Amino acid sequence: MKDSEVISKIKALHHRRAANGEFRGLLREYYEKRLALRLGGEVEDALSSEDTIVIEASHGAQLGHLGIHRLYLKGAQLARRIGNAVMLFLVGDQYQPVMYPEINRVYFPKCGRRGTPFTLLIKKQDRRRPLYDIPPPSEKSILRLKNQMLGLFGPNFHHFCTLHGIDKKHADRSFFRENLEYVTEVLIESASKTENYADWVTRSQIVLLSRVFPELFERHLVFFPISMLRCLPEFPDLLEKVEEVNEHKLGVSRLQKLRGETPYLSRRIPLNLSPFWYHCPECSSRNRGLLSDGEASYTCTTCGAEVVQKIEEGFSNPDIVFSQILTPVAMGTTARIVGHVHPYAEVADGYLSKKLGIPPPERLLLGTFPVFHGLGDADGGDTRCSLIRALLEAEQGELRKLAYDDWSSCPEIYSYYYRYVSLKGEQP
Numbered sequence: 001m002k003d004s005e006v007i008s009k010i011k012a013l014h015h016r017r018a019a020n021g022e023f024r025g026l027l028r029e030y031y032e033k034r035l036a037l038r039l040g041g042e043v044e045d046a047l048s049s050e051d052t053i054v055i056e057a058s059h060g061a062q063l064g065h066l067g068i069h070r071l072y073l074k075g076a077q078l079a080r081r082i083g084n085a086v087m088l089f090l091v092g093d094q095y096q097p098v099m100y101p102e103i104n105r106v107y108f109p110k111c112g113r114r115g116t117p118f119t120l121l122i123k124k125q126d127r128r129r130p131l132y133d134i135p136p137p138s139e140k141s142i143l144r145l146k147n148q149m150l151g152l153f154g155p156n157f158h159h160f161c162t163l164h165g166i167d168k169k170h171a172d173r174s175f176f177r178e179n180l181e182y183v184t185e186v187l188i189e190s191a192s193k194t195e196n197y198a199d200w201v202t203r204s205q206i207v208l209l210s211r212v213f214p215e216l217f218e219r220h221l222v223f224f225p226i227s228m229l230r231c232l233p234e235f236p237d238l239l240e241k242v243e244e245v246n247e248h249k250l251g252v253s254r255l256q257k258l259r260g261e262t263p264y265l266s267r268r269i270p271l272n273l274s275p276f277w278y279h280c281p282e283c284s285s286r287n288r289g290l291l292s293d294g295e296a297s298y299t300c301t302t303c304g305a306e307v308v309q310k311i312e313e314g315f316s317n318p319d320i321v322f323s324q325i326l327t328p329v330a331m332g333t334t335a336r337i338v339g340h341v342h343p344y345a346e347v348a349d350g351y352l353s354k355k356l357g358i359p360p361p362e363r364l365l366l367g368t369f370p371v372f373h374g375l376g377d378a379d380g381g382d383t384r385c386s387l388i389r390a391l392l393e394a395e396q397g398e399l400r401k402l403a404y405d406d407w408s409s410c411p412e413i414y415s416y417y418y419r420y421v422s423l424k425g426e427q428p
């Protein structure tokens, strides 16, 4: 699809609803209290208008992989072209580092080969805790990462110059070094202004990227954490329908199996199984619980603890099906930008249309991913380039391709250092 086709598709969706006041209040609270940032008044106004189209995407919090950042940047650029639209990015702040190792990794190549990722320290006792319950990295840990990145710059710079026949004396190393100073400063400042790891990631990415895309962040892009979905007033209403949702999950899974597809559920589940996750009070592992008489009970799948607690205590977030049923109801989501269509999509969309009579948001598949060409990359570039690395090496004009290259294209982002290559007549 081309940008113009995606825009016509979104504009043709008539089922708009204003995001409710409760959501806007929570959004403001999240920005002010958790991110120590100001929420643009224009975004808030836009969200209270029934004419505004809400486009949604979601992913686990991380500073990695440019493809993930492209999901919401591209969405925000389309929202800007549409005019009366806002891109809402749901941040997965509930993941545990054990199930989501990308969270503290920053990938760098090493002299034409794939390098070992640099990692920010997460203490052993925190690896099973949700990201919103883990402290941000320490200044020492961020400075260690900075030194690792600086240490690798030398060999990669040398490799690049040798490969392209560039005289090292004429190439300007300060571009990388100044960016490294700035990025480090933002990471440290964010760590001092946030209380948890996920908020540290999100605050850093908002500050770093709003310098590259001010026009998108001012008016067309907002972030909201998945752990706060439970605070929406629609959440308890939906909770009343747990058995119906579970029955629907089973019904759709059966059909998927009959069609020979991978089903959302591979086996039966009890109808009173919680559609959200509890963290075991003994080991913090996540479990689903059986709900009855206002209580949730489970045997922890990791440590075997027998746990009984109140339904509303100890859980972190609704599961993906429940979240995707909730957001169109509470936030008026009209379209979703996704990297893949998973089996749960049919479950969530079917429940919205068949049981709630709400048209499910259109899923727009953004299947192309950016390729980064920089110092130390092998021929063909890097398809897993980390956001931090791109910010160190690329000029803003190149980074803007993440939002401004057409939907159907695969953005090719070149390092600043390719300017020395093009001087020799080899155009990037």
Ligand SMILES: [Zn+2]
Pocket (backbone or CB within 6 Å): 280, 281, 282, 283, 284, 285, 300, 301, 302, 303, 304, 305
């Ligand atoms: Zn446990």
